[in-house]
Amino acid sequence: MRNLCLIAIIAILAFAQDMPPVPGNMPVERGYWSITAKGKSIGAAGYSLTMTEEGWDFDGWTLLNIDVGGKITLVRLFYSAELQPDMSMSEYSLVIGDTLEIFGEWLEGKIIISHSRRDTKSEEIHDNEISNQNKGAEIKGTKGSAKSTSIKSKRATAESISEKPEKDDTHSSTQKERNLIGSIDADISPFLLDTNIFGHWAIISKLIALESGSIANLALLAPQMSKIFNAQASVGHTEMVQSGTAYKVSFSGDGIYATAWVDSASRHAVKIELHREGFTADFSKECPDTSTLTALQLTEFFATPETNIECERLIENPLEMKTLTGSIEIEIAGKPLTKREWQDFNGRYENGIITGKLSVEKTSYSGRKSMKLDELSTIPAEMQPYLETTPNIPSHNKNIENMVINGNPEIEKSKTVWKYVTRLNRWIADNIKHQPEQDDAIVAAATQRGNPLARARLIVAALRSRGIPARVVGGIYYFGHVWLPHYWIEVWLGERIEWRPIDPSTGEDVNFTPIHITLFEGISTIGSGKLVLEKIK
Numbered sequence: 204m205r206n207l208c209l210i211a212i213i214a215i216l217a218f219a220q221d222m223p224p225v226p227g228n229m230p231v232e233r234g235y236w237s238i239t240a241k242g243k244s245i246g247a248a249g250y251s252l253t254m255t256e257e258g259w260d261f262d263g264w265t266l267l268n269i270d271v272g273g274k275i276t277l278v279r280l281f282y283s284a285e286l287q288p289d290m291s292m293s294e295y296s297l298v299i300g301d302t303l304e305i306f307g308e309w310l311e312g313k314i315i316i317s318h319s320r321r322d323t324k325s326e327e328i329h330d331n332e333i334s335n336q337n338k339g340a341e342i343k344g345t346k347g348s349a350k351s352t353s354i355k356s357k358r359a360t361a362e363s364i365s366e367k368p369e370k371d372d373t374h375s376s377t378q379k380e381r382n383l384i385g386s387i388d389a390d391i392s393p394f395l396l397d398t399n400i401f402g403h404w405a406i407i408s409k410l411i412a413l414e415s416g417s418i419a420n421l422a423l424l425a426p427q428m429s430k431i432f433n434a435q436a437s438v439g440h441t442e443m444v445q446s447g448t449a450y451k452v453s454f455s456g457d458g459i460y461a462t463a464w465v466d467s468a469s470r471h472a473v474k475i476e477l478h479r480e481g482f483t484a485d486f487s488k489e490c491p492d493t494s495t496l497t498a499l500q501l502t503e504f505f506a507t508p509e510t511n512i513e514c515e516r517l518i519e520n521p522l523e524m525k526t527l528t529g530s531i532e533i534e535i536a537g538k539p540l541t542k543r544e545w546q547d548f549n550g551r552y553e554n555g556i557i558t559g560k561l562s563v564e565k566t567s568y569s570g571r572k573s574m575k576l577d578e579l580s581t582i583p584a585e586m587q588p589y590l591e592t593t594p595n596i597p598s599h600n601k602n603i604e605n606m607v608i609n610g611n612p613e614i615e616k617s618k619t620v621w622k623y624v625t626r627l628n629r630w631i632a633d634n635i636k637h638q639p640e641q642d643d644a645i646v647a648a649a650t651q652r653g654n655p656l657a658r659a660r661l662i663v664a665a666l667r668s669r670g671i672p673a674r675v676v677g678g679i680y681y682f683g684h685v686w687l688p689h690y691w692i693e694v695w696l697g698e699r700i701e702w703r704p705i706d707p708s709t710g711e712d713v714n715f716t717p718i719h720i721t722l723f724e725g726i727s728t729i730g731s732g733k734l735v736l737e738k739i740k
Contacts, residue, residue: 644660706719
C-alpha cells in the first residue's frame with residue numbers, strides 16, 4: 204500500500220452560540236490524524252474545510268485497520284459534504300472501499316439517505332501524484348471518489364496538489380440508480396459524526412464553548428447507521444497536550460463514547476480517544492506516513508485487555524474477608540503509599556517496582572472521636588497540601604459545590620466530619636454512574652458519570668471545598684476474580700483519628716474491606732505484577 208496523503212484546508216474559527224460571526228475572508232490550514240491502538244499504528248485520516256458563499260465544503264478520508272467479519276481489513280473511506288453556515292449538514296456523500304457510496308441530504312425537515320454501487324470497471328481509474336515536502340507521498344484513488352454527483356466542486360486548489368478531475372457526464376447516471384435506504388425526521392439539520400470518520404471531529408470540536416463545566420447537546424447524523432442520535436459534550440479541566448493548553452471534553456450518547464482534547468487557541472481536536480473501539484488519534488499539520496499500513500492478521504489485537512496482575516488463588520467471598528496476607532511484586536509509576544494503620548508492609552520500592560510482604564485487615568470505624576465541622580479552622584499547617592485546589596482536584600468549581608448542596612441536601616446538616624463524609628460518599632456511589640474512561644471531576648459533577656478515578660477526584664474536590672483534608676489514593680482491588688487497578692480516597696478526621704479510607708465507587712466507609720491493597724498516593728500507572736496470597740480469613 205503506497206503512502207496516502209490528501210491536502211486538507213480548514214478555517215480557524217470557533218463556532219458556538221455566543222461566538223462571533225464568520226468573517227468574510229478565512230485563512231486555510233490542513234489537518235490530519237495518526238490513529239493507533241495499543242501503541243501500534245493502525246490508520247490515518249485527513250480532512251479539508253473550505254468556506255463558500257453558501258456555507259462550507261467539507262471533505263476528507265480515513266485509512267483504517269478494522270475487524271470486518273472476524274478478519275482485520277484495511278478499509279478506505281472517502282467523504283464529502285456541503286455544510287450550512289453553522290456547519291450543520293446540507294448534503295453528504297461517503298464512498299466505502301471504492302464500491303459503495305452512501306448519500307445523505309437534509310430537505311424539508313427530513314434526512315433522505317440512499318446508496319449506490321459503484322461500477323469500478325466502467326469508471327476511469329487514475330493516480331493523482333501528490334508532492335509532500337516531507338515524505339514525497341502519493342495517492343492512488345478512484346476518479347471523483349470523494350465527491351457525490353449532487354455536490355458541487357468548490358474545493359480550493361493548493362500548490363502542492365494536482366486538482367482531481369471532475370466526473371464526466373457519463374457518470375451522472377449514478378444519481379438515478381440510487382437505492383433509497385430511508386428517511387429520518389429532522390426539523391433541524393444535524394451535524395455529522397459517522398463511524399470511524401475522524402475528520403468529523405474537526406467540526407464537532409468547534410461547536411463547543413470551551414469553558415470548564417459547560418455542556419453542549421448535539422444532534423448528530425451517522426449516515427452509515429442511518430440514524431440521528433443525541434450526544435452530550437461536557438467540558439472538563441485543561442491539560443498540556445502537544446505543547447499547548449487543551450480542554451478535555453467527554454462525549455457520551457447512543458453509539459458514541461469518546462474523549463477529545465481541544466486546543467484552546469486553534470480549537471483543533473489535538474487528541475481523540477474512542478473508548479469502545481480502543482482507538483487513539485493524534486492531530487498533525489503534516490500528512491502521516493501510511494506506507495506501513497497493511498491489513499493486520501491478528502483479530503485478538505483488538506480484544507479487551509485483561510489484568511496485568513498475576514494471582515492464581517481465587518477469593519470466594521471477598522466482601523466477608525477480615526484478613527489477607529501475602530507477597531507482591533508490582534510495577535508502579537507514582538508516589539508509593541504502602542504502610543497504613545490497616546495495612547502492614549515489609550519490603551522496598553526500587554526501580555519502579557514494589558516488592559515485599561504485606562498484610563491487610565478489614566477496618567471498621569463508627570465515627571467516634573471524629574473532628575466536628577466547626578473545628579475545621581483548627582486544622583494544622585501540615586494538612587494544607589490536602590486542602591489545595593488543582594486542575595484535577597478543582598475544589599473551587601461551582602458545579603462541584605452545587606452538586607454537594609443540591610445533590611444531597613442533608614449533608615450540610617451533619618455535625619461531624621465523618622457524618623459529612625459518609626453521606627457524601629454514599630451519594631456519589633449511588634448517583635455517579637460508571638463510564639470507564641471518564642476520569643474528570645468536573646464532568647462527573649455535570650453529567651453524573653465517571654470511572655473510579657473520576658469519583659475519587661470528585662469527592663476529594665468536594666471535601667476540600669468544605670475545608671476537609673482529603674487525598675486520592677489507589678492500588679489494586681479484587682473484582683470479577685481478578686486484581687485490577689483501582690482508585691479510592693483517604694480523608695483526615697482530626698489528630699485523634701487521622702486518616703481513614705473510603706471508596707466512593709463501592710460506597711465502603713464504615714467497613715472497608717481488605718481486598719483494597721494500597722500502593723500509591725495520587726495518580727499512578729500500574730504495570731505488570733504478581734500477587735501471591737498466603738492466607739485469607
